[in-house]
Amino acid sequence: MLRREISAILSREVKEPLAQFVTITSVRMSKDLKHAKVYYTALQDDAGLKDVAAALKRSAGFIQRIIGSRMQLRSVPHLRFEYDTSLRDAARMEELLRRIDAGSSDEES
Numbered sequence: 001m002l003r004r005e006i007s008a009i010l011s012r013e014v015k016e017p018l019a020q021f022v023t024i025t026s027v028r029m030s031k032d033l034k035h036a037k038v039y040y041t042a043l044q045d046d047a048g049l050k051d052v053a054a055a056l057k058r059s060a061g062f063i064q065r066i067i068g069s070r071m072q073l074r075s076v077p078h079l080r081f082e083y084d085t086s087l088r089d090a091a092r093m094e095e096l097l098r099r100i101d102a103g104s105s106d107e108e109s
Helices: 002-012 046-070 086-108
Strands: 022-029 035-042 078-083
Touching: 002 022, 002 035, 002 046, 035 046, 046 078
Parallel strands: 035 078
Antiparallel strands: 022 035
């Protein structure tokens, strides 16, 4: 629910151009529900990701205020954005497995 709301706010209401092209992959709440790690991906190179991270950090307070006004929450969680490396890691693993498989195919021939 929170992931969907943050995604909608980013795409429709945040004025930061770089933040609008971010995909929220998951949100992890602390046990006391006062903090949320918001994991995201973006189609940027490493230098561009730093700019995206800065844009999200600047937008966090605005997003929190909107969440507070729209959602029935006891307290609005403090948002901390973190780049989700799982997609990049999975692609790297797949490439390594492909190389291993290609190497074993060459040895069998």
